[in-house]
Amino acid sequence: MKSELVLVLALFLSVNGKPLSERRTYNKLLLISFDGFRWDYDQDVDTPNLDKLVKEGVKAKYINPPALTMTSPSHFTTITGRWIEDHGVVHNLMFNDTTGLRVPHKATLKKSEWWDNGVLPLWITAQKQGLKTASFYYPGGGVNYSGQAVNRFLVENHGSPDDNETEWQQNIDTVMGWFAKEDFDFVTLYYGEPDNVGHAVGPETHERRKIIEQIDRTIGYLRESIHKNALTDHLNVILTSDHGMTTIKNATEVKEIVLANYISLLKLTRFDLLDYGGFGMITPREGKEQEVYNALKNAHPNLTVYRKDELPENFHMKKHARIQPIVLLADLGFNINSRLILDINKGDHGFSSEEMDMKMFFRAFGPDFSPNFLAEPFDSVSIYPLMCKLLGVVPEANNGSLSDTKGMLVDNFDAGGSSGRIQVSFTLLVVSTVILTLI
Numbered sequence: 001m002k003s004e005l006v007l008v009l010a011l012f013l014s015v016n017g018k019p020l021s022e023r024r025t026y027n028k029l030l031l032i033s034f035d036g037f038r039w040d041y042d043q044d045v046d047t048p049n050l051d052k053l054v055k056e057g058v059k060a061k062y063i064n065p066p067a068l069t070m071t072s073p074s075h076f077t078t079i080t081g082r083w084i085e086d087h088g089v090v091h092n093l094m095f096n097d098t099t100g101l102r103v104p105h106k107a108t109l110k111k112s113e114w115w116d117n118g119v120l121p122l123w124i125t126a127q128k129q130g131l132k133t134a135s136f137y138y139p140g141g142g143v144n145y146s147g148q149a150v151n152r153f154l155v156e157n158h159g160s161p162d163d164n165e166t167e168w169q170q171n172i173d174t175v176m177g178w179f180a181k182e183d184f185d186f187v188t189l190y191y192g193e194p195d196n197v198g199h200a201v202g203p204e205t206h207e208r209r210k211i212i213e214q215i216d217r218t219i220g221y222l223r224e225s226i227h228k229n230a231l232t233d234h235l236n237v238i239l240t241s242d243h244g245m246t247t248i249k250n251a252t253e254v255k256e257i258v259l260a261n262y263i264s265l266l267k268l269t270r271f272d273l274l275d276y277g278g279f280g281m282i283t284p285r286e287g288k289e290q291e292v293y294n295a296l297k298n299a300h301p302n303l304t305v306y307r308k309d310e311l312p313e314n315f316h317m318k319k320h321a322r323i324q325p326i327v328l329l330a331d332l333g334f335n336i337n338s339r340l341i342l343d344i345n346k347g348d349h350g351f352s353s354e355e356m357d358m359k360m361f362f363r364a365f366g367p368d369f370s371p372n373f374l375a376e377p378f379d380s381v382s383i384y385p386l387m388c389k390l391l392g393v394v395p396e397a398n399n400g401s402l403s404d405t406k407g408m409l410v411d412n413f414d415a416g417g418s419s420g421r422i423q424v425s426f427t428l429l430v431v432s433t434v435i436l437t438l439i
């Protein structure tokens, strides 16, 4: 019966014109994020591989992160196409203002209850539409969404070194194996650099320039590996990041912000997320909100204080329940300290997404991207509809706009055949049903 079925199917396809193989098929997609790769990091370093990509693919001058320029919130905006107030990942740490719980970043990466707030990331949406997806260290890739996990995922271990070039290459080999041998359609790959170096020694340093050279060599390795695995004509690649980096505590200019100089944290506040760079949140004790607000409002010239309801609309943050009643944002280069200056970083992010130092890097190449295309800046929410388009996935409701990015695609992207992935499988379904009914 099986061979009869194949025969009938073949007959059906041959009498109905084009065989399946000539219909529209979609290329595979690899999304790589280099954490903290500021948009201009390639401009003071020799980067032959990135330079080659400018000619062979797409470069955006820069792209805009969401208003909260932090790792987990921004990565989740990229993979969902939704603003922070919609996806609910409002910090790198999982927290609970009632219990006082604070979960460290790497542990947060394994907590479904922090990420799964009703907005589906692209991995899950693509899987529901029949694709095979994987996440290699990408934030949010290691948890369940409505009970469903990503087909294959690896979560970064606490304390694993981030800058081992041999391991970076091995990770690429692994991912290429997933595409070439196991037919995965969509993979996200994450690297923790240049963020670590940027924090530790600051962005304007020799060490940061060295790590950009290492990233450039890794991109060279990636291209060879794509070629060796015969994926050159079948794999699109997007290279991006999550936010930039700026020098902090430049002592000649900075008068540190220490909140205990202006309010009694113990008496007035019930919970806070402070000592985490230039962004902070405070939950005042019952009835103390106005007092906290008044005391901090004009406390320091480089500190902006918002009541939750007065957060600017274009931050797209205030709608979410996890945003606490008082939100603090420091000017570029200033930390928000609670009582003591504990932060030993030389560089940081978390500042306004409008600051050029917070802007993200974006490149793309592969069979569906135009060569030598310089894109105007756009919001990172618009990466999502682009990825859906490339994969032939019907997107979830999202805040991105394909018009920001569709100009990057080759002219005939839409002309590849009569039907998309969904229609092909729908046709197959109808055909099989008809045949099964006939047999």
Ligand SMILES: *[C@@H]1O[C@H](CO)[C@@H](O)[C@H](O)[C@H]1NC(C)=O
Pocket (backbone or CB within 6 Å): 096, 097, 098, 099
């Ligand atoms: C915080 O924890 C309490 C007690 O476990 C729980 O009832 C509450 O739902 C949690 N709040 C949030 C926002 O998760």
Ligand SMILES: *[C@@H]1O[C@H](CO)[C@@H](O)[C@H](O)[C@H]1NC(C)=O
Pocket (backbone or CB within 6 Å): 110, 111, 112, 142, 143, 144, 147, 149
């Ligand atoms: C995801 O669901 C599976 C199956 O129920 C469970 O074994 C696993 O622990 C869950 N993972 C997380 C991160 O909650």
Ligand SMILES: *[C@@H]1O[C@H](CO)[C@@H](O)[C@H](O)[C@H]1NC(C)=O
Pocket (backbone or CB within 6 Å): 161, 164, 165, 166, 167
């Ligand atoms: C880098 O990783 C490789 C492969 O795991 C290992 O053999 C090597 O010792 C590591 N190098 C450093 C400096 O940790």
Ligand SMILES: *[C@@H]1O[C@H](CO)[C@@H](O)[C@H](O)[C@H]1NC(C)=O
Pocket (backbone or CB within 6 Å): 204, 247, 250, 252, 253
């Ligand atoms: C630190 O501040 C000085 C004085 O304003 C400035 O010249 C220098 O560029 C700053 N350094 C960095 C790394 O931003």
Ligand SMILES: *[C@@H]1O[C@H](CO)[C@@H](O)[C@H](O)[C@H]1NC(C)=O
Pocket (backbone or CB within 6 Å): 301, 302, 331, 332, 333
């Ligand atoms: C800090 O505040 C002072 C006084 O308003 C201002 O002149 C300076 O530009 C601010 N610094 C930054 C980085 O915005």
Ligand SMILES: *[C@@H]1O[C@H](CO)[C@@H](O)[C@H](O)[C@H]1NC(C)=O
Pocket (backbone or CB within 6 Å): 082, 083, 086, 316, 397, 398, 399
């Ligand atoms: C973002 O998209 C969601 C889903 O379509 C929508 O509900 C929400 O209003 C959008 N946000 C903005 C600011 O447009």
Ligand SMILES: [Zn+2]
Pocket (backbone or CB within 6 Å): 035, 036, 070, 071, 072, 195, 242, 243
């Ligand atoms: Zn980051």
